[in-house]
Structures are given as C-alpha cells and as structure tokens.
Amino acid sequence: MTKKGKECYGLRKELPEPVFGQIKHVRGFDHFLLRGLDQVNSEWKVICTGHNLLKLIQSFWSRVIRPGNTRLSDGILSPL
Helix, strand or coil, X not given: CCHHHHHHHHHHHCCCHHHHHHHHHHCCCCCCCCCCHHXXXXXXXXXXXXXXXXXXXXXXXXXXXXXXXXXXXXXXECCC
C-alpha cells in the first residue's frame, strides 16, 4: 500500500466508521426490514436522515439551553 493509501485508510476511523457504529449500537439498527435494492436504499436514506436530524437537534439545544439558561420569551427559548 502506498503512503497516500495508508493515510486515506487511516481516515476511516475518523470519518465514516463512527457513524456506522452509532447507527448500529446507539440507534439499535442491525438489519433492514425491506427487501430489494431500491427499498433498502430508501430505508438507509431514512435511517441516515434520522441520524443527521438528531445530531442537528442535539447541536441546536446544546447551544440554546445552557446551565442556568431557562428563560422563556414569548414561548420561545431565548439564549442569554
């Protein structure tokens, strides 16, 4: 394997592999419910969309709600 190939292979641990681990172990996804390549592709897109939405929501709430910041303004949480 070339030096560049080893560098690219090493990035697998940082980029895609953790996502598959989170989807499998944290979200509990261990098999597809549908059959056929088109249906499996669609199911995978739904799983990935849900994973990404949860990451966005967690990121949003971690910025909006901080310890001691529970102020409500017109029904909307407003950051300090």
